[in-house]
Amino acid sequence: MKTPMTRRSFLTRTSTAALGLGLSARVMSRAQGANEKVVMGIIGAGGMGRSNMSGLLKVPGVEFAAVCDVDKAQQDKALEILKKAGQPDPKVYGDFREVLDRKDIDAVLIATPDHWHAIPFIAACEAGKDIYCEKPISHDIMEAKSMLGAAQHFKRVIQIGTWQRSVKHFQTAIDFVRSGEMGTIAVCRAWFVSAFGGWPKPMEPKPDGPAPEGFNYDMWLGPAPKRPYNPNRSHWNWRWFYDYGGGLVTDWGVHMMDIVFLGMQQSDPLSVACDGGIYALKDDRDTPDTMQAIYRFPNFLMNWETRFTNGRGLDGGRTHGAEFIGTKGTLVVDRTDYQWFPENKDNPGPKAFEKSPPHDHWQNFIDCVKTREKPRSDIYSMAKTTMCCHLANIAYQSGKTVEWNAKKLDLANPQVAHGCKSYSRPYRAPWKLKQYPVTLA
Template identity: 45%
Template sequence: MHRRNFLLNTSAFLAGSALLPSSLRAIAPSDRIRFAAIGINGMGWSDLNALLNHPEAECVALCDVDKNVLDKRAAELAAKNIKVKLYGDYRKLLEDKDIDAVVIGTPDHWHCLQMTDACSAGKDVYVEKPIGNSILECRAMVAAQQRHNRVVQVGQWQRSMQHFQDAIDFVHSGKLGNVRLVKAWAYMGWMKPVPKQAITAVPAGVDYTTWLGPAQKRPFDPNRFHFNFRWYWDYAGGLMTDWGVHLIDYALYGMKASNPKSVVAAGGKFAYPDDAAETPDTLTAIYEFDGFNMQWEHATGIDGGPYGRTHGIAFIGNNGTLVLDRGGWEVIPEKGKMEAIPYTKASDNGLVKHTKNFLEVIKSRKLSDLRCDIQTGANVAVNAQMGNIAFKTGKKVFWDKGTRAFSDAAANKLMAAEYHNGYKLPKA
């Protein structure tokens, strides 16, 4: 019997055995979910280690275009008695029929190609947020999941935290009264200027051509590599797509909303005008929905965000305001209209629970049980892209739900990321 079919047929047994402590459970090799990780320098490595908390997950392969990172991670796993195959080309990894699932932790501009290729290869996928680097990439990724019927979990792990769900349940209870404004923000005091650096030779062991992939060819700039790629339009969307997808996700979830009628945004490089980053260090975007507005703010180098929190979501209702962040939630009442709810702290590990949910759905094939499926990840990623598009055009842009396009030609041109070097955007 093929391993994948065996996994499906034994899912009931595994569900029962999950009630036992992990130290008492023996997972047979045929019952394990064999996974590989593509992009292992940052969140891909965190995701991999979260998966290893679960005894049914077995890491069998790693892929990275930086051999220095690849060798380092392989050594770290070897120290835990985990031996893995190593790849520099993810397409070779996807040819391995013994791999059930892949983690995609590469820079944003690679997510679409790698996720769609993984689905086509019959793999289930845990893909980091934001799922795509453009609106059309998000559509292609949703289409690929539907076409191949794969389990795809998006790495918005807050969706698996209990206190986030409790807060949203309170919002949905109606006790706040009419909620007409939702604020989401990220004030990142730890973010310092990105110093300009000289163009250098590509470091030894780095396949820079593959790292660039569909992005425009450029000489090697250390600032554009590894972590700081987030602040360059070629590869990502700045804080709007980095933190915004986590926080705007819950704003939309609380309001049961999808796409806005219009978006307007303003900001720029106000904190560090002369540093090397391209994306705005200060930005405000206002999204117009039926019956309420959503406001996004981000600012680097500052910790003093709204309600004294560096990040969060505030649902502002006629009776009170619910304030939520990764640490917990509380309700601040309007005088005489409702009782205060004191701060309730988070009590669980969202990433560990999120990866567990991914594994459970791989076994059950009940896609509706995913805490953050590809459609959810696409919804928030598209909204984040809309904010950046409004900023880039300098206009208030209007969205037509029927045509799934803007009324403005300049905005519509920004719906697709430019693909270079022979790469093509996957079909939606």
């Protein structure tokens, strides 16, 4: 497997927008017909990567021609799925740039850890590939802006993995909030809670040591700081460390807050205040297990909560959810169903809950690759949702109230973000973040 220093410079590898536009025309010409094949590559073949790949394989006409991961064990698991699906033998890579060099690949699935989203995402845009990218889109706010700018500049079709947008009962709940039937909505909530010892479990201390055979740990670190290998900071658990992820507010907040923003049709807070700490799990993570964040919007407040003290959730024991509190009643929705609590019996609320069929988030992406329409979890709206999650972390890391400038998609008081990893971070050489300006919608 190749390391960054064995290939020519990343920033000079992609030659320009002209290449991207040329490939865009090729993809469009190949994929106009409903039965045309869409050739994909997977970059990051861990648990979420394989889950999304399995979903995409259910869409007629999708073929995976490349599997890329820095860990041979993850590669092998992905190859087994493709074999069982009757797919042609794909080529295997340890360096994402080799996938993007292939002219026969139309789109890529990016499901790396968060700290490895921005670089392959921007490079894929430059290479003319459409992208299905796992959530949250970025490790920090500056990355989110650069990724959005690249997607706009190269006119790529981007679907983010916030699949709740494709589930019927979430759509029904959002429509009801927008209908005005709830009266004035002054308070919203979003949350994820878990019992002590549940998920995510405390991490037992483990010593530093050599990385497993077949695992290119230096490439896995990529732009993150150099440090010895430790299994508690690697596969899966990386999300509990600010060097690689953003904790539960980016892992689950990006799902549940997104529903609030869609219902209220607002995703530009005026300010965000946050506090919390590591009170329950007490291991070596540096993201909080307990967090309370208050988002102030022009016409309402939103509270984000996460905790790990016991299994009693909010509003009837729901371990996760989004809640809208209006003058005519309260609506709660999670991945199970929604529930309406009217102030009087004359307000019937949303239509009776219907069991949601399997979501077609992957089908929507492939359809949009062919039609060039905007997917349900488009890059612009999901960049804003992701940045809102990062704002809670910045407020937590700085201990200050963060103010937001919607016209610049940036902090109105940037001085508070100095040293905050959820705002920006230095990249370990030779990796660099390429900048593309954003066009406001």
